[in-house]
Structures are given as structure tokens and as C-alpha cells.
Amino acid sequence: MLIPLAFIVVIAVADFLAPTSVHLGPLLVVAPALTASFGGPVMTGLIATVAVVAQVLVDALHGGVGGLNHQVQIASLLAVSSLVVVFRYLRDRHARQLIQVRSVSETAQRVILRPLPRGIGPLRIASMYLAATAEARIGGDLYAAARTAGGTRLLIGDVRGKGLASVSDAAVLLCAFREASHRHSTLPKLVAYLEGSVCRNLAELAETNTESSERFVTAAIIEIPDAEPVVHVIDCGHPPPLLLRRGEVSALEPHQTGPPLGLGELGAGEYIPQAFTFEPGDILLLYTDGVVEARDGSGAFYPLAERLPAWAGQDPEALVRLLHEDLVGHVGGNLNDDAAAIVVQRLPTGPLGRAPGPAVSPSAVTLSDAGPAGRRPRRPGRG
Structure with missing residues (x-):
């Protein structure tokens, strides 16, 4: 005074x-x-x-x-x-x-987006969630992890739209993933079950919400066996995961991608997983489009693939912290879309067995060569 x-x-x-x-x-x-x-x-x-x-x-x-x-x-x-x-x-x-x-929103986030454990089997994990608005700490971005008998399954996704409707859709998908991960033996069956859960939820909402027919969820579902140096990926219209190996970044983009979840007959198709090598010491980064589509004052997208090599050698917790600080600095502290990311590192656990099928080497094309996030063209109406 x-x-x-x-x-x-x-x-x-x-x-x-x-x-x-x-x-x-x-x-x-x-x-x-x-x-x-x-x-x-x-x-x-x-x-x-x-x-x-x-x-x-x-x-x-x-x-x-x-x-x-x-x-x-x-x-x-x-x-x-x-x-x-x-x-x-x-x-x-x-x-x-x-x-x-x-x-209230932080409580909802703790209930819906449960904190991921720092370690699952031979994996070390760290996660990040940034909301676009100061009033809400949770939106349509989602992630989850489930431990199975022989490995770990991870989910990251993005619900089209904003507000309470997107939070509701995210909750439905997360609950279905946590339950079905322990009941379905194969990754395609798991994704098919998730598709059915989202469609049933949207069908119920259609009676009171006319916009439910325009909603869907992009997602990447991956499975990492404990005894095999591979990662199995099913991409449902989501940005492809990134692999950081010895200072080099590559996109794990399957040859065949599935449609986003929730499209029903419009997106009817077969979900086919693809295997990529994932050796001890490798780091896998799963993220939503809010990360790679964040713009600075000049309108430039966040160069995620260009920044990752500088963080080689960091553990998942440190890498998430660096990503958080760098992303917020890039946008000047004002995100226009929610952003979420999961960093997974395979730890050395002794000799690993060989994969039963041939593992595909990651694509040599980095994201910076293919435009923002190196991702495929966005579907019309994507939020």
C-alpha cells in the first residue's frame, strides 16, 4: 500500500x-x-x-x-x-x-482422463494435456492405457467438436477401451468394439441432438507386446505416431488406415494393424492435432518433428516437460485447440524375442516433408 x-x-x-x-x-x-x-x-x-x-x-x-x-x-x-x-x-x-x-473441470479430468502410470511392464510413460481455454481443463482430446496379459495397449483420440458433448463422447470411448482391452484378444476386434460403442452412443443421442450424426472420433490404437521388439498400430483417421530413435524421427504411418470411429455405415471397413520395430531405448510419441496445428503469431504450424531430435536422450517425463514449454512458447500462451500427447519409451529388459510377422520399418518421410504434421488431408467438417 x-x-x-x-x-x-x-x-x-x-x-x-x-x-x-x-x-x-x-x-x-x-x-x-x-x-x-x-x-x-x-x-x-x-x-x-x-x-x-x-x-x-x-x-x-x-x-x-x-x-x-x-x-x-x-x-x-x-x-x-x-x-x-x-x-x-x-x-x-x-x-x-x-x-x-x-x-469442477479438474475433478472431471481426473475421473475421465485418469493419470497414466509412470511405468507399465517394460515401458516408461508420461502424458500431457493442455486445454484451449482457461475456463475448461478438459475437452475432446483423450488418452488411456491398459495392461494386458502379454503387453500394453494405448489409445489417443480427438472428438470432433467442443463443449460438454465432446466430453461425453470422450468418456464413452475411454470407458469402452478400458473394459474391452481385457476382453478382446486381438487389436482389430478391440477397435471394432470401440466403433460399435461410439456408434451406439451417437444413435442414442440422435433422439435429442440433431448434430450427433456429424460427430466422430479420430483415434490411434496401439499394442506393444512385452516379448517382441514391435509396436502394432491401427490408425483411425488420426495423426500418425512418431518414433524417435538415435536422434532421428520417423512417422509410423500404416499403409492402410481405418475411418474415424462413429461413422457407422459411412466408415464401414476392416481395421488392419501394422507392425513397426520398437526396440529398447526407442521413444514413441502419440499426439493430437492440437499439437501440430498450433500456430504462432505469423501463422506457422508447430514443427513437432523438427523439435524432437533436439530432445533425444531425455526420459519421457523430461521430454513431455520440454514439449509443454516449447508448445506454449510457440503459440504465445494461447492455444486455439486442445492438445494432448503420450510419450512411451521401451526399457531394456533382457533379450527380446522376434516378432511372429515381419515388422515394417518406419516411414523415412518426416512430418516436416509432408506439411503440418505430415498428416493426410483432414476430413470435411473435422473439429
């Missing part, structure tokens, strides 16, 4: 020493306005009261407060100071409401 009080003293003394034809009293409103930037309504009101008292004293020393000019100055200072106090009160009330909203 010393700063606004010092302003009051300086302005009051200057006004007293100035000629009677010079009026510096109106500058006293600077004190309560400055206080409102860091203090609450009570502190702002106290400083405003001191400023009004100082104005009255200066006017009294200049010949009394009976003159019209002095009365107008005092009334103006009192009115503006009152407005500053009122707006400070409204700001504090809005801040309290925002804290409540964030608390």
Missing part, C-alpha cells in the same frame, strides 16, 4: 504548492486505480477514502471547499473511486466463479 499512499502524498503536496489556478487534485484517482490492480475491494476502498480526504484538505488550504470548482473535483474523485471499487468487487466475484469452474 506504500506505492498508492506515496502517490497521494506527492500529488497532494504538488497541488498545495501549485498556484491556485492549477488543479492537480483529479490526479489523485491514480491511487485507487493502482490499488485495484493488486488489492481487493476493501483495500481499494481504503485508499480511495484517503485520496478523497487528501483532496478535501488541499481544497480547504486553498480557500475552503465551498467553491463550485472544489465541490466538483471532490464529487468527481468520489464517483470515479466508487466505480473503481465496484469493478474490483465484480472482478473478484468473477475470479471466485472461475476458480469453482476450474475445480
